[in-house]
Amino acid sequence: MAAPYPIYVKKTNNAGTETPYINTESEFGMVVSEIPFRFTGDVKEPYGNDWKDEHGMDVYLPDEGLKMKAYDMDVTFIYKGPRTEGNQQKTFAEDLRGFLNYLTGNDATTSGGTTTYYGSRLTIYDTYNGVGRQDIYVKSVSPDVFVRQPVSDGTTQEIGRFTIKFTVCDPMTDVAAPNV
Numbered sequence: 001m002a003a004p005y006p007i008y009v010k011k012t013n014n015a016g017t018e019t020p021y022i023n024t025e026s027e028f029g030m031v032v033s034e035i036p037f038r039f040t041g042d043v044k045e046p047y048g049n050d051w052k053d054e055h056g057m058d059v060y061l062p063d064e065g066l067k068m069k070a071y072d073m074d075v076t077f078i079y080k081g082p083r084t085e086g087n088q089q090k091t092f093a094e095d096l097r098g099f100l101n102y103l104t105g106n107d108a109t110t111s112g113g114t115t116t117y118y119g120s121r122l123t124i125y126d127t128y129n130g131v132g133r134q135d136i137y138v139k140s141v142s143p144d145v146f147v148r149q150p151v152s153d154g155t156t157q158e159i160g161r162f163t164i165k166f167t168v169c170d171p172m173t174d175v176a177a178p179n180v
Helices: 024-028 092-104
Strands: 007-012 030-034 071-081 083-085 088-090 109-111 114-116 121-126 131-141 147-150 158-170
Touching: 007 024, 007 092, 024 030, 024 092, 071 092, 092 131, 092 158
Parallel strands: none
Antiparallel strands: 007 121, 030 071, 071 158, 083 088, 109 114, 121 131, 131 158, 147 158
């Protein structure tokens, strides 16, 4: 198992507008300790008829290959802080709230009376395994795994650990490493 490391995430809204990739560590202080990206998934049941007056099944198997199912993956994140951003010190609660708002699309900004929505369709690239997927969304956050504890070295740092369940809707498209 690799040491905890950041992942890259970008968002796309329904109009197709993409945000730049963010580094989860530098933006929110979050690194990954477990990320089960799958290189292949389960096959969808092919279309077929089970004719009652015939043996077996009449199944359509497409020449272009079998279709794959979407899948869920539980990603465990670790936070160590607080972090200093400019003159402001960020806490686990502040960074967690910002991170979840970012991932779920609840981070719209309003300027000059215009609200900009960035969307909740995610593209995630795992820097350690060298694999990325697109069309991902947050399915749930495990509230029972939040752990917040002070570091025992006498500093004011915090450590947090939590798990987010993502649904990978496009299990086939390989996303290239971002140029960041």
